Amino acid sequence: MKACDKDNFREIKNSLPRFISILIIVFLGVFVLIGLLSTGQVMRNTIDNKITQLNQEDLKISVPIGLEDKDKAIIEDQEDISELEYGYDKDVFLVGDSIVIKVLNMPYEISKPEIVEGRSIKSPDEIVLDSRMKNDGKKIGDIISFKEDNDDDHDNDLKRLSYKVVGFANSLDFIQDKNGTYSERGYGKISYFAYIDDGNFSGEPTLAKLKFLGTEGLVTSDKEYVDYMDKKTRALKIDLKNRPKERLLSMQDEISGKIGDAEDKITDAEDKLTDAKDKLVKGRKDLNKGKKDYQEGLDKYNKEKSDAESEISKNRDKLYKASVEIDDGERKLIDGYEKLSDGKKKLHDAKAELDSGREQLAEGKEKYQKGLGQAEASEKALKEGEDKLLEGRKKLDDGWQKIEDSKAKLAEGMKKYEDGEREYDSGKKQLEAGKQELVSKMGATSYEDAVEKIYALDKILDTASEILNKLPTIESEIASTKAQIDQVDSGLGQVEAEIANTQSALNDPNLSDEDRIKLEAKLHGLEGQKAELQKNKEALNKKLEFLNNSKAEIDKALEEINKEVPGGITGNLDDLKAKVKVGKAGIEKINESEKKLVGARATLDASKLQLEEGKKQLEEGIAEAEKGEEEYAKNKDEIEKNKRKLADAKEELNKAKKKLDESQEKLDKGSADYESGKKEYEEKYDQYVEGREKLSRAKEKYLSGTDELQRGEERLDKELKTGKDKLEDAKGKLYKGELDLKKGEREFSDKSKEAEEKISDAREKIADGRKYQSLIKQPRYKITPRHLSGDINTYLDYAKRVDGLSFIFPIFFFAIALLVCFTTMTRMVDENRVVIGTYKALGYTNREIGRKFFLYGTLASIIGGSLGAISGSYLLTYIIGNAYSTKTIFEDHLIINAFPLRIIFAIAIGFIFTTVAAIITVNKNLKEKTAYLLRGKAPSKGNRIMLEKIPFIWNRMSFLSKVTARNLFLSKKRMFMTVVGVMGCAALLVLGFGISESVKDVESLQFKEILKYDLSVLYDSKFDEDAYGDYRREIDHKNLEYTKTYEELFTVDYDQIDQVVNVIVPEDREEFKNYVALRDKDDGEELELSKRGVIITEKLSKLKKLKVGDPLELRDVYGNEFEVEVAGITEFYIGHNVYMDKDYFEKVTGSDFVANTDLIKAPQNFDKDEFTKTTIENKAVFNITNIDDLKDVLNKFLFSITKVEIIILMVTTILEVVVLYNLTNINIEERIREVSTIKVLGFYPKETTAYIYKETYILALIGILIGLVVGKILHYSVLQIVVPFMAMLPEDLTARPFILAGVITAFINTLIMIIFHFRIKKINALDALKSNE
DSSP states (O other): HHHHHHHHHHHHHHHHHHHHHHHHHHHHHHHHHHHHHHHHHHHHHHHHHHHHHHHHOOOEOOTTOOOOOHHHHHTTTTTTEEEEEEEEEEEEEBBOOOOOEEEEOOOOOSOOEEEEEEEOOOOOTEEEEEEGGGGGGGOTTEEEEBBOOOOOTTTTSSSOOEEEEEEEHHHGGGTTTTTOOOTTTSOOEEEEEEEEEEEEEEEOOOOEEEEEGTTTTOOOOOOHHHHHHHHHHHHHHHHHHHHHHHHHHHHHHHHHHHHHOOOHHHHHHHHHHHHHHHHHHHHHHHHHHHHHHHOOOHHHHHHHHHHHHHHHHHHHHHHHHHHHHHHHHHHHHHHHHHHHHHHHHHHHHHHHHHHHHHHHHHHHHHHHHHHHHHHHHHHHHHHHHHHHHHHHHHHHHHHHHHHHHHHHHHHHHHHHHHHHHHHHHHHHHHHHHHHHHHHHHHOSSSSSHHHHHHHHHEEEEEEEHHHHHHHHHHHHHHHHHHHHHHHHHHHHHHHHHHHHHHHHHHTTTTOOOOHHHHHHHHHHHHHHHHHHHHHHHHHHHHHHHHHHHHHHHHHHHHHHHHHTTTTTHHHHEEEEEEOHHHHHHHHHHHHHHHHHHHHHHHHHHHHHHHHHHHHHHHHHHHHOOOOHHHHHHHHHHHHHHHHHHHHHHHHHHHHHHHHHHHHHHHHHHHHHHHHHHHHHHHHHHHHHHHHHHHHHHHHHHHHHHHHHHHHHHHHHHHHHHHHHHHHHHHHHHHHHHHHHHHHHHHHHHHHHHHHHHHHHHHHHHHHHHHHHHOOOOOOOOEEEEEGSSHHHHHHHHHHHHHHHHHHHHHHHHHHHHHHHHHHHHHHHHHHHHHHHHHHHHHOOOOHHHHHHHHHHHHHHHHHHHHHHHHHHIIHHHHHHHHHHHTTTTTTTTOOOOOOHHHHHHHHHHHHHIIIIIHHHHHHHHHSSSSHHHHHHHOOOOOOOGGGGGGGHHHHSHHHHHHHHHHHHHHHHHHHHEEEEEEHHHHHHHHHHHHHHHHHHHHHIIIIIIIIIEOOOOOOOOTTTTTHHHHHHHHHHHHHHHEEEEEEEEEOOSSSOOOEEEEEEEEEEHHHHHTTTTOOOTTTBBBBOOOOOOOOEEEHHHHTOOOOOOTTTEEEEETTTHHHHEEEEEEESSSOOOOEEEEHHHHHOOOOOOOOOOEEEETTOOOOOHHHHHTTTTTTHHHHHHHHHHHHHHHHHHHHHHHHHHHHHHHHHHHHHHHHHHHHHHHHHHHTHHHHHHHTTTOHHHHHHHHHHHHHHHHHHHHHHHHHHEEEEHHHHHHHHHHSSSBBBOOOOOOHHHHHHHEEEEEHHHHHHHHHHHHHHTTEEEEEEEETOO
């Protein structure tokens, strides 16, 4: 190994603390930077890998009531579909539990679950459960059973309710534990998922999962993927836009048809009962009459015959008349139908004409607005033209004025130029005379020869003085070294004699083993002494050789000097130097005069050029002004023409406006006529239907009458023929008729009861049907692209927020670390100035000298950077990644790998700020002369500071205070680095403790001060009135405190992902205050619900950048949009809420207020889980939210933030210790001679430490104060990044984080002061003062 390389490693060994500190700083910087830069990408890679592995869909359509053929056709008609799969899902309850499970069919290819234990299903009676159900005690082989639906819709029931567990799985649709997914079927919160065979589902598919060709090779977080899927989503939403309305109408028509059929059947049944009852009554009367008439039958036979024939004749006349009326009615119906058809056609034509008119009107308005806009633009342009014309006139007038001014200045400039020429000629003559005098005094051939002689003599005298001063020291060192060599030779001879004696003693055969061992040990020690002495001798010989060479160089230099200086250097050097100094002063005066003359000549030449240029510009200005006058006249004419055109255009627009108003009036009248005609058509159509029904009934009666007449005639003929036989049999028939009548009455009594019960049941079902028809709403068509899927989007958003954090904290952290490294390395180079000079004097090249520092910086930066990159890539990424993956399927399953380019970049930055900084400083020093380097760096030149200019303060300061004040500004670089280092560390501590404070208070603020209830129960009082009554009685029975509200989920547009907003409308505003606190976050003032606006939560206002008085657009689940005005902004930390008064709600939405939610306060020891379990099964109850679940969601988020906070505090504290140690070390090393001087002057150790640390404390205090402000800015910035859309953390800080940051920084500073106090005590003042001699 070369001597220089050995020296390089010896330097590392001698300054090991500094080397380790640089290594640690680079390590920390790279550790934090790489760790946070890699975490977001690791999270994205993990989820993207899982998406590819499970073939997750690009887009999912969910329709809880099932997809119809028309829906499937629309879906299948989409472009670029690579894969399509339909599926089923159903929300069910576990038997004996209130847990809701989403059961899906096992997919074939798209969005498959990840089996983590067991196997997939193979038969219809098997099931794969959510892996999280293992925590509830479920295991493979268990039988799991679901409750049967309590609704009347059997089309979507499961065919099987019990299954055998064969496996456990994870799903990308359920990434997070307790993700807050709620059943779309009103069953409450979904806790788990499960997969079964699709043959167990009945009805139509409820899911459609699509993959597109355009997404191949793209990952979910890519902008290209998002843009592509947004386009596909929009297209599908447009295609399916009308399907919910169509299906609602279809369901309503189907229910209406069934209700109509049922009502018709009830009417028929009631008519038949009435007819039967009438016949029985009539039969009783006829039988009694028959008995009475039987006695008189024979006597009245002839009369009855006559009466019957007469009656038949009358009936025949009536039937004939009825047939004529029926024919007339049919003709009228046909005419009415034709008129209705004609009217319908006219209405259709009128509607088409109205639509066409509206289109033409809209087109006309558009053209009018366009023309109006053009006219306004022309008018604006014309006005601008006039303004420019006036401005041009003003510029022309100003230009003429400037031309006159320029003429005057040009004349004045010519006069000054001529005076300057005369002064220049005079100065030139004086300069030549001074040069000639110097040449004659030096006996030189020319002025340049005289200057060269003077400076050569000055250099020789300096060198001679330096060499003469060094010569005695070197001769003394040579003598001393020779004496040391003689001493070593003497010692070596003694040791060799001892070795010979010992070896001789060892050769003695009578020597005992014990003595032999002692002698061998002694021999070994003597040989070691010999080797050490030989090593010392070799070192002394090298030193002697070096000193002899130095003396030879000095002797040679003296010989050269004697040649140059006449008579040698034995004379008085001070006299020679004084004469040389006078000569140099004369040269400087001549050079100064020459510079002035050259400057004067250049000024004159420049003045001449300026005068010529000014004259030229003046001529050009006159020409330009004349040209401007011509353009002004031309533009003025053009503006007058445009004014006339604008007036004509305005007149045309007024005419068009008049025509548009007339068209609008006609269109309004046409619309009114159309509506009137439509109403008349509907009324006549109702009359036509009524007439058709009457005619139908008349026909039925006519046909019945005809049949009756025919039967009467036949009966009469038969009675006339067999009258006597009938009269004879009348008695028997009357008796039998009486028996039959009694039997009929009994049967009627029995069957009428049964019929009335069936009619009553049917009426109840009709009532239920009508209620269902009124309650039924549009079916939901939920279209979700993968990047907007709840859990996937949330996880990717977390990754994005880690990326955001990595652009604030680690970069700030890294910058502080690298600045300290830069300062440390440059200081190290400055400390080695003498070593650099020695190497240079010994003949080492610049490259060989720079290699020493290059190796030092490279080893520190590469080792520290490599260790930091490896540990950051794996350890920190693991910690932060898992913090943001808490309670997800990716926790402890992240795919962690290194990113070479990022690692190389981070290490390269560390390398630049250490190694390159050192090399730059070395090269700067190497440009200096060797002699200057060997002297050491001169102390910084002191200057007066600002305080000295304020006598009132300066005169009252003590001597040491004045020294401290001057020292602070003596090295501005040191002052800046100390302030920046302390500032950075204090700011990072404020950030860490600030996050801790924000996290600590949020739970109590949200769930104790703002939300004061424990349970939220969502219900529909009209869905099942009996069930709702049961629920209300249960609440009253348990004596629970509650208030009623109306709640509905709306959507608010946002750039990245639409935000879900819960609209809350209290029934009683005053009572509502006891359950939810609406208050201003800044001043705590209570907010009142306004009659003309809404109160929104603070995070929503920040996302949408809203303030009081701004409008906010809300969209319900059916796509209806409502605009409200913001009347207040309330403090809230999780979720988005909009609170509004019920009157304002009715005005905005146009619907009546009907409460659908109870906010309940649970007493102590109340079993909320049991209440939820029993109440959720009520048909009228759709969902129960336990505030404890919201706390779990919040705590999960806060847990990840807390981990980040701990990392920040740990690495910041370590960095602060290393930074302050380094800065203090640099401060003391730079001022070692100063410290030694004051120690020699009699300062005690404590006073010496106080002298140094007084400055450090002042700079630290300044750094802390600035750091507190920067820390607050960092805290605010980080909170905007790490907090997701649906949450917020308090941004205001108490004094605690600032106090802790200041105290810790001051404590570490004091601790380091104590360490360096003992180091200052150990400084040898005399050695330190000699170190640069």
